[in-house]
Amino acid sequence: MPTLYLREQGAVLRKVGERLVVTKGEEVLEDVPIIHVDQVVVMGNVQLTTPAVALLLRKEVDVVFLSSRGRFRGRLVTTGSKFxxxxxxxxxxxxxxxxxxxxxxxxxxxxxxxxxxxxxxxxxxxxxxxxxxxxxxxxxxxxxxxxxxxxxxxxxxxxxxxxxxxxxxxxxxxxxxxxxxxxxxxxxxxxxxxxxxxxxxxxxxxxxxxxxxxxxxxxxxxxxxxxxxxxxxxxxxxxxxxxxxxxxxxxxxxxxxxxxxxxxxxxxxxxxxxxxxxxxxxxx
Known part of the structure; x- marks a missing residue:
């Protein structure tokens, strides 16, 4: 799973150890090791917890934000350019x-x-x-x-x-x-x-x-x-x-x-x- 698409409105992306877990209410929608993810695409009203964001930044996983309709909003980036x-x-x-x-x-x-x-x-x-x-x-x-x-x-x-x-x-x-x-x-x-x-x-x-x-x-x-x-x-x-x-x-x-x-x-x-x-x- 190089790209993890988060489309379920109201879902939450959490960090559990070195895994990314997507939940909605009590239901687990996705549970994947961070090492299997190259990119996360967040569509619409999906929350990312602070520990999950920290893990994504530490592992340099690309995080892209789109509207629920699929329009580009922006990216989560680490420190400024070294170039x-x-x-x-x-x-x-x-x-x-x-x-x-x-x-x-x-x-x-x-x-x-x-x-x-x-x-x-x-x-x-x-x-x-x-x-x-x-x-x-x-x-x-x-x-x-x-x-x-x-x-x-x-x-x-x-x-x-x-x-x-x-x-x-x-x-x-x-x-x-x-x-x-x-x-x-x-x-x-x-x-x-x-x-x-x-x-x-x-x-x-x-x-x-x-x-x-x-x-x-x-x-x-x-x-x-x-x-x-x-x-x-x-x-x-x-x-x-x-x-x-x-x-x-x-x-x-x-x-x-x-x-x-x-x-x-x-x-x-x-x-x-x-x-x-x-x-x-x-x-x-």
């Missing part, structure tokens, strides 16, 4: 416009190449050729705004091609972020959030600041570098979602309306557990 020079170099690089554009172009190009490969595998060869042309345009972009324009246009073509591969019963029209109005968008958003929490952890692990990115604009509370880093990997999530739909591993009946009246839909608990496992396998 001051690396972070200083990152800051200096952000002041060099040519360097920023060069990094951003390669990130976008890598994403588009992987999108084209996925479309090719799915038999959408014409759309794949169009995305390949977008790769060349992205690599010739002379500004970040121009690059974002190419990326946005390619994204519209890409999701239009995916829509034609998805049965109409799924109600997928276009990529919609917040809130996800249909099951396909809900699966995509949840998968991208899982990518994001891994990218934040990876950046901090090597000493980079996950909030100082190149392609994504800097904004309060936005992990811009982590968002940059997941761009080339988004097609992995897309492929997982398409595979689930085509192989009938999930159906529209596995979703329910969110409690908030904003039109969002959520994956039910049983299917979400399977989705987390599928994501972990996809990333291996």
């Amino acid at each position: 001051a020079r690396l972070r200083h170099a990152q800051l200096r690089m952000l002041d060099e416009e040519k360097a920023v554009l060069a990094v951003a172009r390669e990130l976008v190009a890598a994403k588009l190449i992987n999108q084209a490969h996925l479309l090719e595998r799915l038999g959408a060869r014409r759309a794949a050729r169009e995305i390949e042309r977008d790769v060349r345009k992205a690599r010739r972009a002379s500004s970040l705004d121009g690059l974002r324009g190419h990326e946005g246009a390619a994204g519209a073509r890409y999701f239009a091609a995916l829509r034609r591969l998805i049965p109409s019963e799924w109600g997928f029209v276009k990529r919609t972020y917040h809130p996800p109005p249909d099951p396909v968008n809900a699966l995509l958003s949840l998968g991208y959030t899982l990518l994001l929490k891994d990218a934040v952890a990876a950046a901090q692990l090597v000493g980079l600041d996950p909030y100082l990115g190149f392609f994504h604009a800097l904004d309060y509370g936005r992990p811009s570098l982590a968002l940059d880093l997941i761009e080339p990997f988004r097609p992995l999530v897309d492929g997982l979602v398409l595979g689930w739909i085509v192989e009938r591993k999930v159906s529209p009946r596995d979703f329910r309306p969110a409690r908030r009246e904003d039109g969002a839909v959520l994956l039910d608990d049983e299917a979400r557990t399977r989705y987390f496992r599928a994501y972990e396998r996809q990333m291996e």
